[in-house]
Amino acid sequence: MITHFCLPASRRLPAVLCTFGLLLPLALGQDKDTAAVTNPPAHHGIAVENLDRSVQPGDDFYRYANGGWIARTEIPADRAGIGVFSILADRSSKNIAAIIEEAAKSKAPAGSNARKMADLYNAYMDEAAIEARGLKPLEPHLAEIAAIHTRHDLTVALGKTLRADVDMLNNAVFSTPNLFGLWVAPGFKDSDHYMPYLLQGGLEMPSRDYYLDQSQHMKDLRVEYYSHIATMLRLAGFEDSETRATRVIDLEHHIAEAHISLSDIEDIAKANNLWTRADFAEKAPGLDWDAYFEAAGLGQQKEFMVWTPTALTGEAALVASKPIEAWKDWLAVHLIESYANVLPHNLANEEFRFFGKIMSGVQQQRPRWQLGVNLVNADLGDAVGPIYAQKYFSPEAKAQAQAMVANLIAAYHKRIDQLTWLAPSTRAEAQAKLDSLYVGIGYPETWKDYSTYEVRSDDAFGNSWRASLWKYDSEIARIGKPVDRHEWSMEPQTVNAVNLPLQNALNFPAAILQPPFFDPEAPPVVNYGAIGAVIGHEISHTFDAEGSAFDSKGRVRNWWTPEDHAHFEQQAEKLEKQYDAYEPFPGIHVNGKQTIDENIADLGGISAAYDAYRASLNGAEAPEMGGFTGDEQFFIAFGQNWGSKAREAALRRQVLTDGHSPGEYRADIVRNIDAWYAAFLVKPGEKLYLAPDERVRIW
Ligand SMILES: [Zn+2]
Numbered sequence: 040m041i042t043h044f045c046l047p048a049s050r051r052l053p054a055v056l057c058t059f060g061l062l063l064p065l066a067l068g069q070d071k072d073t074a075a076v077t078n079p080p081a082h083h084g085i086a087v088e089n090l091d092r093s094v095q096p097g098d099d100f101y102r103y104a105n106g107g108w109i110a111r112t113e114i115p116a117d118r119a120g121i122g123v124f125s126i127l128a129d130r131s132s133k134n135i136a137a138i139i140e141e142a143a144k145s146k147a148p149a150g151s152n153a154r155k156m157a158d159l160y161n162a163y164m165d166e167a168a169i170e171a172r173g174l175k176p177l178e179p180h181l182a183e184i185a186a187i188h189t190r191h192d193l194t195v196a197l198g199k200t201l202r203a204d205v206d207m208l209n210n211a212v213f214s215t216p217n218l219f220g221l222w223v224a225p226g227f228k229d230s231d232h233y234m235p236y237l238l239q240g241g242l243e244m245p246s247r248d249y250y251l252d253q254s255q256h257m258k259d260l261r262v263e264y265y266s267h268i269a270t271m272l273r274l275a276g277f278e279d280s281e282t283r284a285t286r287v288i289d290l291e292h293h294i295a296e297a298h299i300s301l302s303d304i305e306d307i308a309k310a311n312n313l314w315t316r317a318d319f320a321e322k323a324p325g326l327d328w329d330a331y332f333e334a335a336g337l338g339q340q341k342e343f344m345v346w347t348p349t350a351l352t353g354e355a356a357l358v359a360s361k362p363i364e365a366w367k368d369w370l371a372v373h374l375i376e377s378y379a380n381v382l383p384h385n386l387a388n389e390e391f392r393f394f395g396k397i398m399s400g401v402q403q404q405r406p407r408w409q410l411g412v413n414l415v416n417a418d419l420g421d422a423v424g425p426i427y428a429q430k431y432f433s434p435e436a437k438a439q440a441q442a443m444v445a446n447l448i449a450a451y452h453k454r455i456d457q458l459t460w461l462a463p464s465t466r467a468e469a470q471a472k473l474d475s476l477y478v479g480i481g482y483p484e485t486w487k488d489y490s491t492y493e494v495r496s497d498d499a500f501g502n503s504w505r506a507s508l509w510k511y512d513s514e515i516a517r518i519g520k521p522v523d524r525h526e527w528s529m530e531p532q533t534v535n536a537v538n539l540p541l542q543n544a545l546n547f548p549a550a551i552l553q554p555p556f557f558d559p560e561a562p563p564v565v566n567y568g569a570i571g572a573v574i575g576h577e578i579s580h581t582f583d584a585e586g587s588a589f590d591s592k593g594r595v596r597n598w599w600t601p602e603d604h605a606h607f608e609q610q611a612e613k614l615e616k617q618y619d620a621y622e623p624f625p626g627i628h629v630n631g632k633q634t635i636d637e638n639i640a641d642l643g644g645i646s647a648a649y650d651a652y653r654a655s656l657n658g659a660e661a662p663e664m665g666g667f668t669g670d671e672q673f674f675i676a677f678g679q680n681w682g683s684k685a686r687e688a689a690l691r692r693q694v695l696t697d698g699h700s701p702g703e704y705r706a707d708i709v710r711n712i713d714a715w716y717a718a719f720l721v722k723p724g725e726k727l728y729l730a731p732d733e734r735v736r737i738w
Contacts, residue, residue, distance in 0.1 A: 083554070083561040084664050085675045089682060097725030100715075101706040104678030114684050117406070119399040122683025122702060123555060127534040131427075131550040135532055136412050138426050152422035152489060156415055158496040163381065163411045169499055170383050174276060176500035177375065177382065181275075184370045193366050194327045194358065198334025200370070202507055203514035205238045207346055208585075209528040209539050211698060213304050215240035216373045218354060221335075223514040225522045225541035227311055227344060230593035233517045235343050238304075239350030241294040241369075243268075243376055244398075245696045250295035256691070260397070264288065267393035268372055274385050275375050286365040287372050293361065297353025301696060302633045307588040310346040311595060319343075323352040325359035336515055380410065381499040400686030418506035419494075420530040421487035428482035428531040432549035436559050437481050440552050443566065443651070444478050447574050450650040454738055455582075460606040461599075468598040471591040472581050477544040481552060483527035487513075524593070536573055538580035540589045545577045555679060564652055564661040564669045568676030571648035572641070579643030579738055583636050584611070607737065611635055614642070614711075614735045621704045624687070627694060634700045641708045643738035645677055649714055670718035674709055681706040711735045 091106020102109070114121050139160050147153035162168075187193050197218045205220030206212045214220075219240045226234035244250065244264060249257060265284055272280035303309055319328040332338050345351055358366070375382070379390035388404075395401040404410075416423060455461070455469050492509040494502050524542045529535060531549040538545050547570075554561065557570040580586050584607070590596040599607075615631030618638055622628050631638075652661070652673060661669025681702035685693070693701060709715040710727040711734040721728055 083558050084565050085667065085672050086555065086679060087665055087667075089679060090675070095725055096719040097721035097727055100674075100678055100709055100719075100727060101681065101703040104675050104706060105682035108682050109684060112684060114686060116402040117404060119395075119401045119689035120683060120685030122685075123680060124534050124683075127550065127553055127556070130553070131532050131534055132409055132412050134427060134431060135416060135423055136408060138423055138430075139412065139415055150490070152419065155489060155492070155494040156419050156422050158494045159419060159502055160411045160415050162494075162496050162499040162502055163414050164407060165497070165499070166384070166407070168497060169381065172500070173383055176498075176504075177275065177378070180374055181371060184367050184374070187363065187367055187370075190359065190363065191327065191330060193363055194330045195334040196370060197326075197358065197366075198331040200373075201335040201337075201511070203511045204507075205240070206528075207236065207238060207304065207310065208541060209537055213238070213301060214242060214245060216243050216377060217241065218358075219351065221511070221514070222346075223517050225593055227541075227595035228313070230541055230595075231522055233520055233522060235337065235340060235515070235518050236310075237343050237345050237347075237351065239298050239347040239354065241354060242291055242298070243373065244291075245692060246301060247295040247298040248695055250292050261288075263393065263397050267389065267397075270389050271372060271375050271379070271386065272368070274389060275371070277371070283368040283372075286362070287369050290357070290361055290365045290369050293357055294354055297350050297357065299347050299350055301698070302630070304347065305585070305633075305636065305698060307585060307595065310344070312345040312348050314343050314345045314348075316341055319351075319355075322348065323355035325357070326355035328355075336512070340518065378500060378503060380414075381503045398688060399692065400688035414503075416530070416532065418492075418502070419489060420532070422489060424482060424531045425486055428549050432481045432531065432552065433559075436552060436557075439559050440480050440547065440557060440570070441478075443571055444480065444547075444574055446651040446655055447571060447578060447647055448473055448476070448478075450575075450647045450654060451578055451738070453654075454647060454650065458738070461603050465599050465603050468591060469582055472543060472586070473578075475543055475591045476578070476581060477524055477542065479525065479527055479544065479546045481547070481549040482531040483546075484525050485523075522593075536577050538577045538586075540580070540585060541593045543581070543589070543591060543593045545574075547574065547577075555676075562661065562664060562672065563655060564672050565676040567648050567652035567655070568645075568673035569680055571651060572644045572677050572680065575644030575647040575651075576640040577644075578647065579640040580636070582643070582738060583639050585636055610735055610737050611639065613733075614638055614737075617711075617735065618700055618704060621700070623690060623694060623701055623703075627691065629694060629700050629704060634698055637699045638705075638708065639737055641705050642711055642735060645708060645712060646736075646738060648677075649673065649712065668718065670714055674712075674715050674718055677709065678706040 086108070089105055089108035091102055091110070094103040094106055096103040112121060118125065139156050142153040143157035143161065145153050147157070184196065187196055200217045201219060201221055202215070202217055203221050203223060204212065204215045204217070205222050206224075207222060208224065215238070217240050220238040222236040222238065223233050224236060226232055242250070249260060265288055268287055269280045269284035272283050277283060299309075314322065316328065316332075329338070332340065375386065376390060379386045391404050395404065451473055452470060455466055455473070458466065461469065493505055522542065524544055526542070527546050528539050529537050529546045529548050533548045534550045536545070536547045536551055551557070551573070552570065555569060556573065557566055587599050587604075587607075588595055588597060590598050615635050617631070618629045618634055619631035620628070661672065663669070664672060667675065683702040685701070690701060693699075699705070707727060710729050713731070713734070715721065723730070
């Protein structure tokens, strides 16, 4: 799973690249002309200059692999952090900017993708026009909210805000400011057809902990949040902004109480709830569901998958019990927040001050052109995609990446054959999953058709409004239709990778198949340690706690025996404890349970990548480079995937809300691999040392 870090509403966590997880909302920073950091490295292979050889690999492998880079790198003022992912994202961002510039110069005909990209970008860049329009674009929407007098009016208004803005399995987008979020995806039982899934929503801050946690840090944040909401309301022309802010926050507090935790959201068994329309009235009274669905354009839909049933129940009750005035203020605040980036400066700046500076520690806003690129990428990503793929991903690179994938899959086949803890029937289904796995490399086979998305060169607000509706309408039009298993969930220009469990498919976009992750000219051993471990990570999700819930056809079906589960749980618990012990801030530990799936994927990924690299040599040793053996290069390349620096606020947020561990601890997964001990002569007494029987082995 992963997220679009280029959501137009920049306040939201540029989500978390799940599956392979970007480490953070690493804002794409960087000025267009300071190209140094974004250029691909001149050399091929591991970055020796990034090492810190004063550190023992066995004491702190992450700093050994990245200490030199950490020492000389500063986090740019316009970012929450920096790392390999964000550096590659910068490069992709610059390339996309060039694509948009070319589109603008081409004088493409109205209605073409090129013209839409240019108009979307230019409308956003025309700050004078946005200032001149002032609050006008908001007026009709605020008037609709002001006209709410009854619970029925309120219900209709809530229904109209439903958007296709969450994604619980592929892109790990677990939050929406709307009452609920909709995801359209293959059904749990019938994975051949698309179903609507409903998720809890309604909060502006990233998760329930921000409202309920009693630590001083969170209490202070809530004081800031209150002043932020009051300011936004005042700037949008509301009187009594403080009274209104108090009401909104009280309502959000109650919504947070109804929410379930992130680790519960990730539990597929808890999400498997098929509700008929009659179930909604019975199980979640308080909201007139018929009116709600009718307003959402889903009046005809008979069944929904309800991901978070207790939260729906709790939130529906609040629609009945909380004052209509509070809900009206809440609707207004959520509207203004969602579109602040296409409204006058004072609103956009205040939105950034809270969500960028205070919540993530970013000191200054990114350059406008980059925000414009992000916007085009988010709303017209499949218009950019084919051009990007054609320009930046050669057929030779694609063939080489496909060969690596084939070797990784072969390595998993062998590993699974040799796993004694899995029952024979389970092993057979695991092999079947590998056989039917669709692995997309570089770019998709089909592209979205934007012909019904209207873009105007002078209407930044309207463009964003229509983009969100266009996406929603396109998604709900898919409900009930046959599933395309080869459909992608990520654009080629996105620096990430993803596992799509309901399609039994993986996507590796062109933008992650770039140095240092993947360099067709680097020694193969380095590619195996870097991108090979990423590919292995994604494949591993096919069999993990999440993957064990989906069979080779993508259906939700438990194909493990109770004994398989028992053994798996026991090993997983060992790994949970390993991660629980990591303490990025005094008193703040990594949450082993919340990050278990990703940590297991990292472990499986590097194990299989190591086997694949060894198998590719047919028993020979990889050539030494710069005094490093093949195995040393392999592990260093892996460790260098995770080189990153983050601001404290952003790192705290990641620890609380992300399914991935911070990069440092992802690098340290090597302590479970025997070959790492041999490669670096790691001895008992060194900090990362684990005795052979303490090392976790799962896949
Ligand atoms: Zn993952």
